[in-house]
Amino acid sequence: MKPSPFQINRRSFLTRCAATAAATGLPLWFTERELAQAAAPRRRTLSPNDRPAIALIGCGGMGRGDTGNAMRFADVVAVCDVDAGHARAAAKQFTVEGRTPDTYGDFRKLLERDDIHAVIQATPDHWHTLVNLAAVQAGKDVYGEKPLTLTIDEGRRLVRAVRERKAVLQT
Known part of the structure; x- marks a missing residue:
């Protein structure tokens, strides 16, 4: 007896379910990265004649020294x-x-500004990861004091954020 096209066995049912699931989910998988990039803050490009606008987070001796050196090529x-x-x-x-x-008094308010291209982070060590991550996620490049992080996990998170946002992070 020839099976009718409407009769289905377990194997063909599972095959069709898997194909349907793949066909429905695959476009979302490909567009996830594009959606994340679209949601990321836009980085303003500078012409070679523009001076970048920088901000200092942590105004102690090290931060002021680093910022003083940066003033040769940037506006604070x-x-x-x-x-x-x-x-x-x-x-x-x-x-x-x-x-x-x-x-x-709050670095988060400073990072909301669109006219800042980069920040110099010179906070106490236990604040480095939080400030660096927030700055990168806000679309800013970062010059950070060492140590950038205190744990390997924090370092991995920071590297991931820098790669995703295509930011510059320098020590």
Whole structure:
């Protein structure tokens, strides 16, 4: 007796189910990366004639020294420190031609700005990973003080974020 096209055995049922599942899920699998890239903050490209705008997070001695060196090729537009006195002193130090950098007490507010291209991170060691990750996820390039992270897992997370966002992270 010849099986009718409407009769189905277990093997053909499982084969058709697997094919249907693959056909439905495959387009989503391919577009997941594109969707993640579309959701990522856009990086503004600079012409060779533009000076990048940088911000300092952590206004102690190391941060001010690094930022002073960076001022040769970049404009300091913002500084951030939990100690308002340190932030004010850094803003005063980096005032150029009457332009005083904005001061922040919370680095997350600073990272919301679209005009900042890169940050210099000079916070205490236990803050490095959090600040670096937040800056990279906000679409900023980072110059970070060592150690960048305190654990191997934190390092892997930071490397993954840098690769996904195509950011520059330098120590």
